[in-house]
Amino acid sequence: MAKPPVISVVGFSNVGKTTLMVKLIRELKRRGYRVATIKHDVHGFQMDTPGKDSWKHAEAGSDCVVVSSPDRLAVIRRLDRELTLDEIVATLPDVDIVLTEGYKRGDKPKIEVSRAARGTGLLCSEDELIALATDQKHDVRVPQFDLDDAEGIVNLLERLYLRE
Amino acid sequence: MAKPPVISVVGFSNVGKTTLMVKLIRELKRRGYRVATIKHDVHGFQMDTPGKDSWKHAEAGSDCVVVSSPDRLAVIRRLDRELTLDEIVATLPDVDIVLTEGYKRGDKPKIEVSRAARGTGLLCSEDELIALATDQKHDVRVPQFDLDDAEGIVNLLERLYLRE
Numbered sequence: 224m225a226k227p228p229v230i231s232v233v234g235f236s237n238v239g240k241t242t243l244m245v246k247l248i249r250e251l252k253r254r255g256y257r258v259a260t261i262k263h264d265v266h267g268f269q270m271d272t273p274g275k276d277s278w279k280h281a282e283a284g285s286d287c288v289v290v291s292s293p294d295r296l297a298v299i300r301r302l303d304r305e306l307t308l309d310e311i312v313a314t315l316p317d318v319d320i321v322l323t324e325g326y327k328r329g330d331k332p333k334i335e336v337s338r339a340a341r342g343t344g345l346l347c348s349e350d351e352l353i354a355l356a357t358d359q360k361h362d363v364r365v366p367q368f369d370l371d372d373a374e375g376i377v378n379l380l381e382r383l384y385l386r387e
Numbered sequence: 388m389a390k391p392p393v394i395s396v397v398g399f400s401n402v403g404k405t406t407l408m409v410k411l412i413r414e415l416k417r418r419g420y421r422v423a424t425i426k427h428d429v430h431g432f433q434m435d436t437p438g439k440d441s442w443k444h445a446e447a448g449s450d451c452v453v454v455s456s457p458d459r460l461a462v463i464r465r466l467d468r469e470l471t472l473d474e475i476v477a478t479l480p481d482v483d484i485v486l487t488e489g490y491k492r493g494d495k496p497k498i499e500v501s502r503a504a505r506g507t508g509l510l511c512s513e514d515e516l517i518a519l520a521t522d523q524k525h526d527v528r529v530p531q532f533d534l535d536d537a538e539g540i541v542n543l544l545e546r547l548y549l550r551e
Binding site: 241244245246248252256257259260261262263264265266275279280282283284285286287289290291292293295296297298299300301302304305306309311314315316318324384 | 391405408409410412416421422423424425426427428429430432443444446447448449450451452453454455456457458459460461462463464465466468469470475478479480488
């Protein structure tokens with residue numbers, strides 16, 4: 224099983240990372256790729272309820288709670304320390320591409336989302352970026368796409384990472 | 388990494404399987420074991436929200452959605468077919484014991500929960516069972532425990548599966 228390419232969608236908070244993620248996922252799925260997505264939640268997340276019963280297992284102290292259904296498998300692991308992106312990717316099933324939301328300090332190629340309403344600066348340096356998704360012009364030598372140009376960005380991803 | 392023992396807690400619906408699971412998990416954790424639990428949800432579960440944003444990834448079609456936080460890792464995989472118990476166990480991190488809620492048709496040693504208020508019959512045959520948790524007397528040659536005797540049941544699990 225070859226390692227899939229891992230691309231990080233980054234940007235300041237509330238800039239529209241999830242919105243772009245959703246558009247990229249839809250476009251990649253439309254083209255038939257198997258996609259995994261990883262959301263970096265630095266604040267920890269609330270334990271919600273894929274099947275309320277089973278979540279009682281977690282509250283009772285289970286280190287790894289699994290819910291298995293005919294079409295989905297949900298797993299929540301309790302961790303002693305946060306896993307690195309590479310450690311997470313190593314546990315994934317076989318996919319063609321992994322998109323992360325966040326991991327701005329990771330070492331993966333990045334697409335930065337930038338919106339004028341949230342500021343004019345960029346989080347990343349030119350050499351970290353493979354693309355910008357933005358509604359303003361930035362003075363960097365990186366391909367720049369409209370915020371909703373998932374097709375253009377996926378064309379770039381295909382060219383860089385998904386062709387044999 | 389040795390395969391952990393896998394024990395299934397089974398019984399008719401609403402008999403109290405989750406309640407017993409929770410008690411067993413607490414008792415196993417009190418004794419310092421690493422525990423994984425698997426809930427068999429034959430009806431499929433609702434997609435709920437460990438971090439609402441990320442669950443939009445799933446709705447957009449992501450085949451494998453991960454949420455990573457400092458103390459927990461959540462993964463939801465879309466499946467073409469239901470995984471077997473052995474396939475699921477093979478994906479788990481290193482634990483001392485796996486308890487399943489359900490999998491009455493699986494081939495793992497079983498603890499059946501039985502309550503007079505839900506009927507007098509048993510789901511399993513004598514040779515499938517390692518224990519009964521019940522508020523009534525059954526005429527089977529299997530150790531029988533009170534419904535809340537997690538300590539007694541875990542003593543049995545230790546003796547059968549957890550001692551070197």
